[in-house]
Amino acid sequence: MNWDQVEGKWKQYKGKVKEQWGKLTDDDLEVINGKRQQLVGKIQERYGTAKEAAERQADEFVKTLQSEQPVKEKARTKGHI
DSSP: OOHHHHHHTHHHHHHHHHHHOTTOOHHHHHHHTTOHHHHHHHHHHHHOOOHHHHHHHHHHHHHHHHHHSOHHHHHHHTTOO
16 A cells, blocks of 8 residues: 555545544644645654654554455555456
């Protein structure tokens, strides 16, 4: 999964983002709107983390989303279907 896919399915993923980073507000989630740099910035702002740490967290989050994707959808995103 890549950030374009996250952005396209942002409404579906907002709940998972909220679970991961509970300090993010609903307004934050609207501003982020699936964009990686926006998420990284809000993680930095709300949690006081360094940019590199926030980027790692965001990228790890996307990896967990990928592992949760149904098998058929994984094949489609890799161009096998």
